[in-house]
Amino acid sequence: MSGDLVAALRGHGVDADDSTLTRALYSSDASLYRVLPAVVARPRHRDELSAVLEVATDAGVPLTMRGAGTSIAGNAVGTGIVVDTRRLDRVLEIDPEARTARVEPGVVHARLQAAAARHGLRYGPDPSTHTRCTIGGMVGNNACGSRALGYGRTSDTIRAVEVLWGDRSAAPGEVEQRLAAVVAAELGHVRTAFGTFTRQVSGYSLEHLLPEALRDGPGLARFLAGSEGTLGILREVTVALVEEQPRQLLVLGYPSMPDAADAVPALLAAGDGAMVACEGLDARLVDLVRANGPVPDLPRGAGWLLAEAAGPDATDVIARLAAASGALDSRVVTSAPEAAAIWRIREDGAGLAARSLETPAYSGWEDAAVPPAQLGAWLRDFDALLREHDLDGVPYGHFGDGCVHVRIDFPFEAGDPASARIFRDFLTAGALRLKEYGGSLSGEHGDGRARSELLPLMYDETSLRLFRAVKHAADPAGLLNPGVLVDPAPMDADLRPVRPVAEVRSALRLTHDASLGTAVHRCTGVGKCVVPSLTAGGVMCPSFLATGEEKDSTRGRSRVLQEALDGSLVRGLADPAVHEALDLCLSCKGCASDCPTGVDMATYKSEVLHQTYAGRRRPRTHYTMGRLPRWARMAAPTARIANAAMKVGPLSTLAKKAVGVDGRRSLPTFAPLTLRRWARRREGPDSVSGKSQLGAGKVPTREVEGVDVWIWADSFTDHFRTGPGIAAVRFLESAGLRVRVIDEPACCAITWITTGQLDAARRIVGRTLATLAPYVSSGVPVIALEPSCLAALRSDAVELADDPAAATAVVTGVLTFAELVNKLDLPLPDLTGTTVVAQPHCHHHAVLKWNADEGLLRRTGATLTRVPGCCGLAGNFGMEHYDVSVAVAQTHLLPAVRDALAAEPGTVVLADGLSCSLQLEDLAGVRSMHLAELLASNIEE
DSSP states (O other): OHHHHHHHHHHTTOOEEOOHHHHHHTSOOSSSBOOOOSEEEOOSSTTHHHHHHHHHHHHTOOEEEESSSOOSSSOSOOSSEEEEOTTOOOEEEEETTTTEEEEOTTOBHHHHHHHHHTTTEEOSOBOTTTTTOBHHHHHHHTOOBTTHHHHOOHHHHEEEEEEEESOTTSOTTHHHHHHHHHHHTTHHHHHHHSOSSTTOOSSOOGGGGSHHHHHHSOHHHHHTTTSTTSSEEEEEEEEEOEEOOOEEEEEEEESSHHHHHHTHHHHHHHHTTOEEEEEEEEHHHHHHHHTTSOOOOOOSSSEEEEEEEESTTHHHHHHHHHHHSOOSEEEEEOOHHHHHHHHHHHHTHHHHHTTSSSSOOBOSSOOOBOOGGGHHHHHHHHHHHHHHTTOOBOOEEEGGGTEEEOOBOOOOOTTOHHHHHHHHHHHHHHHHHHHTTTOBSOSSSOOHHHHGGGHHHHSOHHHHHHHHHHHHHHOTTOOBSTTSSSSOOOTTTTBOOSSOSSOOOOSSOOTTOSSHHHHHTTOOOOOGGGOSSOOTTOOOOHHHHHHOOGGGSHHHHHHHHHHHHHOSSSOSTTSHHHHHHHTTOOOOOHHHHHSTTOOOHHHHHHHHHHHHHTTSOOOHHHHTGGGHHHHHHHHGGGHHHHHHHTTSHHHHHHHHHHHTOOTTSOOOOOOSSOHHHHHHHHHOTTOOOTHHHHOTTOOOOHHHHOOSEEEOOOHHHHHTOOHHHHHHHHHHHHTTOOEEEOOSOOOOOHHHHHTTOHHHHHHHHHHHHHHHHHHHHTTSOEEEOOHHHHHHIIIIIHHHOSSHHHHHHHHTTEEEHHHHHHHHTOOOOOOTTOEEEEOOOHHIIIIIOSHHHHHHHHHTTOEEEEOOSOOSOTTHHHHHOHHHHHHHHHHTHHHHHHHHHHHOTTOEEEOOSHHHHHHHHHHHOOOOBOHHHHHHTTOOO
């Protein structure tokens, strides 16, 4: 069957795929549901949508539309053809005078915003997923977002649509006439039962089909908003834009979230329509962010309201809001970066809420809404309802609209019917209680598979009959997104495993989780990894940025791993689909810090490779690039000869082929003199340098050794890029410190770790920890210069060590160069007038954090630009995957460096990581500097 569908679709020129990998990737969205599609279609032109509908109709198979796959209610999974619209991403027209935009359905919200911003305009609704959600998906769910209070819902912005109705046999205009007739027969009922408050999103919004709505505006077009792809296929949409205006943020603190909710009616009155946003934020979400880094100062309280005003009167509005708030404390946030950081916490709410409790929390009951005047009472009642069912959740959301988001710690156990019953019982009880408040099951995400079955508890039989009539008028065969809204699937059917069916023993401890199975279920599908472009400081996910393919996203890889461990399609970790999905993972660890649920795909990849190749022959590059430090030590005595040989064309070509390196890639050269040998020569035979004076087990002390700083000569700094080590010695000595290089070899084992050679890595790490322990315990600072090596110590070494507590004590005592300079408050050179473009190593960003480096550079007076994203080399990855490596570099790094050097030829390009440095030299011919080299080169003699 699926083969016939693929052939039919390809016969129309549509890209279609029924492979195991692709079906696994699209088996779930951001919801709790798992439904295997027969085929995934990825049209490249909107005209292909007609062909997809034709094939589905002729074959009689379901068709489900999908945008970014961030649907929380199970709106974007189906058994037949699933259509990924993200390639339909053209902004067709911006009309500044009419203030409208005409776009294809796959246009990402952020892209539309960027196009509108060039005209001083913006698209009003902005969901928390605005960096990846599509406009078509927003129409499907009638998305709202944080600023809907000021700018309206998606339906409020729609001016026109082009739609392919499910009934292909209907004459032009016939479906529209049928829909109008359905409502015309029940005008009184529709006028009283629908559109009762702004967040009544559940079901079909029949109020837009009233005669006055059809006569006075684009009622029919607006009616499609919230129909969840059950009636027709959107080809394009025209939406209204608004003037972009400066905004001000007021943060109000309250004793609890219900107390914050109680204040909403007074704020709405005081704002008098001028408040753009009024968002609720729970302290538990903030605490999660605070545990991993700094958070802007917030007023006293355990719950906050983020009140925002825009326009020339914003200051006056903010003052009125503060006076009417009744808050414990308040703060007007005047710093744009601080305001952005606070909004990021709110935007990451879905992912953070999933990890906010002692056990994972889940969607399902996600975005119910009540009239804002009822919000405080509803939150207290809802909390009592949770306790009655022995459940918990962290509320947040669009309090100004009465819409509350929450993830709940349902006790799901794989294969246990009782856990599914708890889910059903709570959703049913919640719907009954919500009805007492005149609320809506969905306030912006749609009903999907999670709540469609509950619609009879919210609407009477007349409304449900109208829903069925509307569905039949537009899609009589019932092929479009079946099981949603009309003839719903049971809410507890097709629940995907969210905890492992069988625990898989892990060589790594995976830090936060008991096993690989538990770890891969961290992914909830919120899709922060599928953004088409990054904001400042972000890294995740480099390969997706380069290819745009779901299989190359952190979410896609997680889905395949979940299916391999707990599903029926992908058969275990050795399945080719698993390795195809992991192939382009750079092991950059960007997801470990940027994913709000803490997915660490680099670690999972190492574990999968370890288990797959245990006792088996490995790929050639695992033996060559995966053991590079060993070969570098062996080559050290003849480094000059080896480097010279690699300049001979035929020898270089042969060597690259032998070690599995792409022929277009330049090979790194060995240091003619290692850092440790340089240190020995510099100090002479009586130098204080590690084992030459200490002996095994001896503990160095400041008093005995007279050393102020020890430098760990990691394998890369020792054998390939010694300049940073020499520069660090020079700079620190200029500050009056006595600096020595640890003479014992000590490798972090990162190349073994990334290639999954974990047994060998454990032995190497054990030796390194034993080597560094006496230096750290002496109290004399120890520094590392290669970010990837120190990051491997602080993360992977702890997971591999036999004694994690002892390992932690060692690795936390090894500092970055910037951390040491800041700790000792060393004098910095004046770099005023110097332009610096910095590429933080991905591991530096994800594990070590780049805050210390950034703060230091700004204190020098340098003009600093921080490049987001990954360089694309990432150790052996770029040596093997040249094209993707270049594509990753082109997403951010290479354009940033080219533009900076074109504007200012004297720009300093800063790259502390060896991979980043090699990539810049190889692809751009640019010699970068390490932070130590930059500071040392500006010492006043």
